[in-house]
Amino acid sequence: MKNTIITIVGIIALGGLLWWAGSFGENNPDVIATRGIHWHPELIIYVDGVKEDIPANIGLAGGHEPIHTHAEDVAQGVLHFEFGEIVRMDDTRLERFFEIWNKDIQTAFGFLERMTVNGEENAEYGAYTVQEEDKIELFYVSAKEESGE
16 A cells, blocks of 8 residues: 555656646746747848859758758748757747858848848848748848949
8 A cells, every 4th residue: 555655646746747847938938839849931042132042951961950951842942940849039040040051141141131021121130030930031232242343
């Protein structure tokens, strides 16, 4: 009987601990999800008004970054956000994709002149927290055009 009571108490304690751990991020405004995300926002880059291709397999060489591109849909600008467990706002900032790509969002293709998110102007640039269905457009002016050449 004593062993049964100890087992029941142990199960209840373990269940409580798991519940507590699972709900830990739910009240934290910095936490986007506690059980991961699988999003496909779109990013289109223009340089001097011309669409720039984003390479396939960014974030997949030598590992599997949670933000990456695939060959089959990169022409449409699809980014893959595939996170497990807790996802924080900083994890989904636009600059994070550029860091994985080894580029600076401000100077990647010249000078970042403006950005739109879902057709609306947005000046957050790299600090922007990407959302699931976003359509992001970045407009760069090349150094050549900026200097008037």
